[in-house]
Amino acid sequence: MQKSLFIALEEHYTPTSNTSALRHILGVQLMQIATPSYFQNEQGDEALLQEFDGFLSYLTTLHRYGQQRNSIKLRIERGDLHAFYVLESAEPILLIKDHQQFELHPKRGCYCYLPQGEYLLEFPKGHTQLFSFYFRGKMFRKNHERHFNFLHELVEAFRNKSESAVQSIDFRIGPRTRVMIGRLLEHLRFIDLDTELFLHRQILELLKLSKEKIFEEYEKVYDGSILALQVREEIRRSIAIDGHEFRLDELPLLFKKSQQYLGRVYKAVFGHSLTQCRKDFLLELAQENLLKLSNSTQAAYACGFNSIQQFDKFFKNASGMTPTDYLIKTLGE
Structure with a gap:
C-alpha cells in the first residue's frame, strides 16, 4: 500500500553503511524482505529502521538506542489504522499530536487511528524496539469489525475521517505474540509468490490474537x-x-x-x-x-x-x- 508514515530519523542521526562503528543494536532480528537502514550520531545514539510496503499493509521495525530521552518527528499523510507493539523499552514511548498524548507501554500492544498530521514519538533512554504496521480501515467492510469490540471506535473514526486520533485499550505481548512477529519478520521473502498472502494471513492472525489477549485480560479474568x-x-x-x-x-x-x-x-x-x-x-x-x-x-x-x-x-x-x-x-x- 502507499507509504503514508514517515519517521524523521535524519534530523537526529546520520545514515551510515559502516555498521562496524555500531555498538548497541547489532545482532537483532531483521526483517528478511527489507534492507536495514542504520543511523548514528555524535552522542553515540543509534537507530535501525526497516520498512516493507505490502499490498494490504505497511510494516515498520525500529530499533533505537539513546543515552537520553529524545523526540523524533513523525509525519502521517493519510488517516489509517496503526498497530504498535513495544517489544522492548525501559519506559512508555509517548505518541504526541497537538493536545493529544498516548502512551505505548513496554511489552504491550495497542491499535490507533491516526489522522493526517505531524506527530512526535518521544523515546526513553536505553534500548527500544518497536514493531508496527498500518492498514486501511476499509479492510473492515460494514459490520466486519463487529467481533473486534476494541476496534469499533477506531474504525468509526476512520470512516468519518475524524481529525482526532483514537487509541484502543492495550494488551499484553506474550510469548505467542513474539513468536508470531518473529515468524513474520523471518519468513517474508521477495522470491516467494505467496508473500502477500502470507503477510495478509499473519496480520489477520495478529488481530485475532489481540482480541484473544484483550478477552483474557479484561473480560475472562474479571467476568x-x-x-x-x-x-x-x-x-x-x-x-x-x-x-x-x-x-x-x-x-x-x-x-x-x-x-x-x-x-x-x-x-x-x-x-x-x-x-x-x-x-x-x-x-x-x-x-x-x-x-x-x-x-x-x-x-x-x-x-x-x-x-x-x-x-x-x-x-x-x-x-x-x-x-x-x-x-x-x-x-x-
Whole structure:
C-alpha cells in the first residue's frame, strides 16, 4: 500500500553503511524482505529502521538506542489504522499530536487511528524496539469489525475521517505474540509468490490474537456480567447517599479500570449507558423524596441539587413531566 508514515530519523542521526562503528543494536532480528537502514550520531545514539510496503499493509521495525530521552518527528499523510507493539523499552514511548498524548507501554500492544498530521514519538533512554504496521480501515467492510469490540471506535473514526486520533485499550505481548512477529519478520521473502498472502494471513492472525489477549485480560479474568452488576450496585448506592452530587468519573478509581471500559462492559450486559443508569437511579430517588416530602423544594435539596430550577429541569427531562405534575398524577391515582 502507499507509504503514508514517515519517521524523521535524519534530523537526529546520520545514515551510515559502516555498521562496524555500531555498538548497541547489532545482532537483532531483521526483517528478511527489507534492507536495514542504520543511523548514528555524535552522542553515540543509534537507530535501525526497516520498512516493507505490502499490498494490504505497511510494516515498520525500529530499533533505537539513546543515552537520553529524545523526540523524533513523525509525519502521517493519510488517516489509517496503526498497530504498535513495544517489544522492548525501559519506559512508555509517548505518541504526541497537538493536545493529544498516548502512551505505548513496554511489552504491550495497542491499535490507533491516526489522522493526517505531524506527530512526535518521544523515546526513553536505553534500548527500544518497536514493531508496527498500518492498514486501511476499509479492510473492515460494514459490520466486519463487529467481533473486534476494541476496534469499533477506531474504525468509526476512520470512516468519518475524524481529525482526532483514537487509541484502543492495550494488551499484553506474550510469548505467542513474539513468536508470531518473529515468524513474520523471518519468513517474508521477495522470491516467494505467496508473500502477500502470507503477510495478509499473519496480520489477520495478529488481530485475532489481540482480541484473544484483550478477552483474557479484561473480560475472562474479571467476568463482565459480575463487573457490570457491581458497577450498577455502586451507582445505586452512591446515588442513595450523594444524590445528584455523585459523578461517574469516580468509578475508575474504585474499580481500577477506565470509565470507557466500564461503560462498554455495562452496556453489553444491560443494554444502556452508565449515564442512563445514573439518570434512572437519580429519578427514582427524586420520585421517592417527592412522595415522602410532598414538596419540590425539599425534595430537590434532599437529592443533592443546588436549586429547585435545576431539580425541575432534570425531573422533566428524565420523566417527561414536572415534579408538581408527577405528585398530582401519583397522589390522585
